Amino acid sequence: MTKTKPLFKLADVSKVFTTGAGDFTALDKVNVDIYPGEFLGIIGKSGAGKSTLLNMISGVSQISSGEVIYTDPADGTTQPIHALDQNELATWRGKNVGIVYQSFELLPMLNLVDNVILPQDFAGFFQRWKSRKLAQELLDEVEIGEHSHKIPAHISGGQKQRVAIARALVNDPQVIIADEPTGSLDTKTSDRIFKIFEKLVARGKTVVMVTHDMNLADRFDRVLHIVDGVVSTPELDGNGKIKPADLRAIAETEDDEAENLKGVKLDPIITTGNTHKKELAIKLDSVIKTYVGPAGEFTALKGIDLEFNYGDFVAIVGKSGSGKSTLLNMLTGIDHPTSGTVTIGGNNIYDLSESERAQWRGKNMGIVFQFFQLLPTLTMVENTMLPMDYTNTFDPAERFDRAMDLLKMVGLEEEAHKFPDSLSTGQQQSAAIARSMATDPSIIVADEPTGNLDTKSANTIINLFNKLSADGKTILIVTHDPGLTRFTHRTITLADGLVVNREDEPELSVGHSQTDQLPSPDHTEQPVPVPGD
């Protein structure tokens, strides 16, 4: 790795987003040099600003201040990326940068060969036979050549990611930028993809990769750690690896954040006390879920047996692809198990029709979605009243007062007549929780309820759940953040579609800190992220 002249030079780069709740600084005066031929990892938790940084490098987003300079290693000419217009950026990217996203971003109607050669067409390099031959070679190189005439829908996620890498390479760019390329893949596939990048670096390509997976930190040439838009460079040992002390320091910082969740004053909870603690609420018996798609069969749940009582506060954890959201779908009656039974309150919920289940769900189960999912044309109070209308619970005359009480409980009384757009993400999440309690359900299921929240908001939410659980509600939280598990009564850990002991989960048993898996530090809410962030 030559460290003569940097390929990219980022000087005092800042990015400020304007949101409904005010300005939010995603990157704060970042100074980074990226050198030709290096494998640079950018690590940090969701919302830290990693993808924003990547977008600044690739010219996808405009910077608010500072400069990003690209130096062509061939002739030493420099180009101010921040000053290029959209078309100039497209030309520059087409020739110099290959981009790989977590969500692959293949064009769905084109076959794999056409997807790969599309950048050649736009850059003016397209030659009918030569380009197709090259695409086939690249697909062979990423070991998917035999599927070259399939469309993306007919291959698996890992295969799509390999196609995206082939596409990124087709114009022989100097640099490959990859945003969480392994984020949605299982461990084995992730490793396979990562090795492809390592091979590219070995061939002299520069790879800049964003990841929240600390396990990969040791495999990069260099790592940038990003927290709250501030970039730091951990010290490396003689082998070019991050010093253990630095890893521990990062972990301790995030543990401190987790500690902040304790000791928060509780607000009164509005429930009718219609549940009975310690009685069996939910029972899953040999639940298997297999998805059948053009890419073949995939078993997301491989035989789950679980029981939850009223009053339980349970965390379901596991990394992406472990099956936890599928489990959530089974618990909420959102998706049918391939086999096995789900009994809630003594009834097999899959004996009900879709509409009956919707009514049952509305009355008995509150769902908090990761991205809130408030209806944008209704105000906060109207959103909160909606489940009562749908399920005809509570007298119509009482509904408004109840909705207001619930909003007051989550601190949104003042915002009751505002639309979701004008609120921060934390406020929207709080409103989603208020809505989940509208019909006074006995079970609340929350999907990553603190994933997009600052510490203060997260504190409020966790305490709320604690109190609800104390009142006899069953609270199930799905999260990839083991830091939350210390506040719950039980933790169910999933890996590859099976319930495993905490100690059995490989990702969780490593010796170093799980930096990216802890609550974010206290900062204002983030804007809606671009892919990967």
Added chain:
Amino acid sequence: MSTIETRPRWQKVFLDLWENRARTALVVASIAVGVFALGTIITSYVILAEDMEVSYAESQPANIEFNVIPFDQSFVDTIAKIDGLADVEGRHRAVLRISQDGGSTWQALRVVGQEDFTQSNIFVHHTIEGASTPGRREILLEDRIRNELDIAVGDNLLVQLSNGTTREMPAVGFVLDQGVRGGPNAEPHAYVTLDTLEWLGRDSSFNQIVARVEGDSNDIVHVDEVADRVEERLKKRDDRIFRRWTGTTREHPMESTVLAILGVLGAMGALMLLLGSSLIANTLNALLAQHLRQIGVMKLIGAHSRQITAMYLSLIGTFSLLALLISIPLSAWGGFALANYMAGLLAVTVQGFRFIPASIATQAVIAIIVPIAAGFIPVRSGSRTTVARAISNTAGQGGSSRESRLDRIGESIAWIARPILLSVRNTFRKRGRLALTLFTLTMAGAIFIAVFNVRESLNQFINSIGDLFIADVIVDTDRPYRVDKISQTINEVEGVEFIEPWLFASSEIQIPDSETGEALTMLAPPADSELVAPRILEGRWLIQSDTKAVVIADLALDRVPDLKVGGLIPVEINGGREELWEIVGIFSFPDPNGETILGYVPYETIAVQTNQIGQGTSFRVVTKDQSLTGQQLAAKRINDKLDEAGYRVRNVEAGKEVTESAAEAIGVLVTFFMTMALLTAVVGSIGLAGTMSMNVLERTREIGVMRAIGAIDTEIMRTVILEGLSIGFISWVFGAVLSFPISVVLLRIISEAMINSPLPLHFSVRGFWIWLLGVLALATIASIIPARNAARLTIREVLAYE
């Protein structure tokens, strides 16, 4: 689907078309409908404009016609010597009653007698079937009669003679005669030789002169100059000229009317295209919104804005080409069919199916320009979007970012449930899309309601004609009969309640400083008649004490200078001496043919002046059963009874038949407009269905959330359908308002084209209600499929966890 070896970006364009066939079909259909409508009208316009001229000229039309008192061949020869005439022929025009069912039903026909049809050079018939000329004791019929009376070549027809006896003669052929005036409303014609006419007990002399001029027969000034010379010669023989008509060789008398109507249809076609283009704009907007992420990806991997623009404009161009492939042959066929139909009504022959270059060129231009114009802004803004925005998770969602009153509609109304609020607010969410959808539906509704208003106005017009023929059965006789005697006979017919005698008199209004007069047909009902109720525009109706008083048709105002109520006009009755008659009233009777002025005069006065006291030539009968069938039955019985008693009956007609034929002609016209209005409504509802589909597609996530918090299938469907109904209702309100000016303009054009006179506008409440129900039904239908799709979405699909 195997793909052709081409650049991947064009491969994407092709696959965007192919893989989304339903969307491609929707966009292509919306372009094709408007282009087809306009192409059809242009095709039939050009065909009719060209072929009417050719067909009319080929028939060697008369330039001059005079209806005069009888004359013979030697007088024709005298006229032929007048300078400037190329051809002159004498004809006999009379009315005959024929029956094709052995005498059960009778039909009055205008019969034209000529010496030798094979020698005729004026208004040469175009043979449709059978013989082209009638032989001795044979009858040739106008083609229109074939369907009306279900007659075939070779059928024997009974012809009633004046003395009541009948003769049998074969129908030898069917022809088109462009000498028939009045278009589809004209009385049916038949043709016999003069000796046949004599055999039928009629006068074999001529009573009409038809002539063609030498020189420029398309110069109406020249034609009129020659006609003046002919008239001068006619007056030397006898002053009584009942009718004069002049025209050029090229211009069919109905051409301007037909082309005006086609012009209106063309305007509606253009409007439909405009509506289609708003639908295209909506669909392309949605398409670009759906493709925003793909656009972002393409820009991310090196695509320029202009490359993206070119791709999507090519996509639109392909939509246009596909639409053209459909519209060009269909419009050629549709235009020819329309032209052929209208030509049939006018006895014109069209030259055969053909493609009209002007129509194809116009279709090509509009099919390319309109969609590209409609799609250019969304394509441009889509291609210029930043990569960051294009690939963000919020791209293409939501509506206006600024809050407005519409966002909070219903907030202060406590009793409105949130699901209803959702529907109402969702209606106003995508304002641009809503505006385009509303525009389409509003125009459809406005035209629909306007067509009803126009129909109502035309019906009122027909009713006003009907007010002149209130009797259930009208009996016209060849000569005057004593009222008491004929009434006794008619009264013997079952169901007859009342008989009223009328007299007729031919007269002429003498115009000062002019050698010609204006023919005035005097209708003389009893002053207290309840069987005539014309719409009096000025003055009053006849009263018992009136003597030389006339209530005259408003047509006279255009023909006779200084005519006014209270004024005196010089009139000659039956060629007698000139007398002054007082105009006591003017009534509305816009005569479509504009030839004869009608005037109502007191029965008693005419009876005295024509020596027909206690007699009548027309008898208005009131029957018990006043339905059309009842009237027709009574007419048949009266006819049989009078025949049996030896009366010389010219015609017996059910009262409602008089208005029936006018109503039929109007019905055809209204059907055309209604078809266009319905097509517009179809375009509108396709637009609404497209809008609702797009709305549902964009809100699948929200629908999943609604399900997750307890909404059942019917709630989801109700939310979507209610939104569609809200759009439908709003469009109805706008459409109802807009229908007023459209009604005025449409009626003006139609009435000017049909009767050369503007008609008063009457509103049809029914039109407003029918459209309200129609648009709500269309909105429901247009929303049902999107609503069902919405209800079928499972939460897993829309929230897609993994």
